[in-house]
Amino acid sequence: DAGVIQSPRHEVTEMGQEVTLRCKPISGHNSLFWYRQTMMRGLELLIYFNNNVPIDDSGMPEDRFSAKMPNASFSTLKIQPSEPRDSAVYFCASSSSSGFRINEQFFGPGTRLTVL
Amino acid sequence: GQQLNQSPQSMFIQEGEDVSMNCTSSSIFNTWLWYKQDPGEGPVLLIALYKAGELTSNGRLTAQFGITRKDSFLNISASIPSDVGIYFCAGPDSNSGYALNFGKGTSLLVTP
Numbered sequence: 001d002a003g004v005i006q007s008p009r010h011e012v013t014e015m016g017q018e019v020t021l022r023c024k025p026i027s028g029h030n031s032l033f034w035y036r037q038t039m040m041r042g043l044e045l046l047i048y049f050n051n052n053v054p055i056d057d058s059g060m061p062e063d064r065f066s067a068k069m070p071n072a073s074f075s076t077l078k079i080q081p082s083e084p085r086d087s088a089v090y091f092c093a094s095s096s097s098s099g100f101r102i103n104e105q106f107f108g109p110g111t112r113l114t115v116l
Numbered sequence: 117g118q119q120l121n122q123s124p125q126s127m128f129i130q131e132g133e134d135v136s137m138n139c140t141s142s143s144i145f146n147t148w149l150w151y152k153q154d155p156g157e158g159p160v161l162l163i164a165l166y167k168a169g170e171l172t173s174n175g176r177l178t179a180q181f182g183i184t185r186k187d188s189f190l191n192i193s194a195s196i197p198s199d200v201g202i203y204f205c206a207g208p209d210s211n212s213g214y215a216l217n218f219g220k221g222t223s224l225l226v227t228p
Contacts, residue, residue, distance in 0.1 A: 004158075031214065043159075043204075045215040056212060091158050103147050103208045105216060107158035 002026070004108035006092050012114045018080040021111045023092030024073055031097040033105060034067055034077050037089045046090075049075065050097055061086075082115045089113070118143040120205055122219035130227050135192040137222040139205030148188040149206040149216070150179050159204060163190070195226050 005024040013019055025032050034046040047057045052069045060067070064083070069075040079086055089112050093105040122139050129135060139148070147166055151159035163174050165181035165188060172179055178191045192199055202221040209215040 033215075042220055043216075043218045048212075048214055056215070059215075093158075097214075102214050103149060103216065104161060104164050106161060107151075109156075110158045112156075 004092055004094055004106055006090075006108035006111050008111060009109060010112045010114075012116065013082055014116050015083055016081040017115075018078065019082045019086075019113060019115075021077040021090050021092075021113070023075045023077070023108060025075070025092070025094030026106055027073070029094035029096055029106075030072065031095045031102055031105075032069060032075050033093040033095075034075070035091040035093060035107075037091060037110070043091070046077070079113075082113075084115045087113055087115050118145075118207065118210060118217050120207060120217055120219035122203075122205055122222050124222060125220070126223040126225070128225045128227070129195055131196060133195050135195055135199070135224060136189065137191075137203060137224075138187060138189045139219050140187040141207065142186065143210060144185040145188075145207035146185070147208050148179070148181050150177075150188070150190050151204045151206060151218075153202045153204065153221070155201070162203075192224075195224075197226050197228055200224055200226050 007022045030051050032049040035043050037043045046059045047067045048055050049069045067077045089110045091110045093107045095105045150162045153159045163179040168185050170181040176193045180189045202223050204221045205219045206216040
């Protein structure tokens with residue numbers, strides 16, 4: 001079975017540019033999470049979708065960040081305009097939302113973003 | 117979110133040795149999860165624990181949910197070079213129930 005798929009794996013961009021990260025969750029999973037990982041702060045939840053609806057975006061750093069989930073098999077995380085402090089590894093994870101299984105989150109390989 | 121403290125921060129062992137690492141919290145958790153992250157990859161779920169006192173194995177890995185519900189242990193028996201990586205414990209945030217709080221990880225190096 002295919003796991004969570006993310007693209008691109010690496011992105012290098014200049015400050016001020018728009019960046020779009022993509023995620024395809026595991027088929028049948030109806031919970032999707034975007035996390036950011038940095039050395040300083042570890043893994044942090046940015047936004048959580050359930051059945052394609054954003055439930056909690058309290059972790060989104062600021063208005064420059066936005067996320068969408070137009071259907072059950074695709075989500076995007078957009079940063080516009082990007083800044084050097086956005087440099088991090090961004091992970092998408094998915095899980096089944098049935099009871100405690102929501103916590104068994106399966107992560108994609110991540111997108112390593114570098115903003116110059 | 118609740119803080120998870122992992123120890124040791126890093127381990128450097130020889131192939132064939134057994135490894136033990138732990139995770140503690142000042143808060144009670146109803147679920148403990150252990151993940152492994154290889155360089156350049158995402159965390160991979162190893163073991164999930166749901167009951168205090170529960171002992172669960174996955175191949176050479178064994179994890180236990182502490183009786184107090186404030187700690188968990190992960191043991192790796194007969195380590196091999198591919199066990200190298202960072203091991204994270206995680207538990208659900210008490211406010212949301214769905215967000216995971218992660219420890220800072222235990223970095224494991226195994227020499228042949």
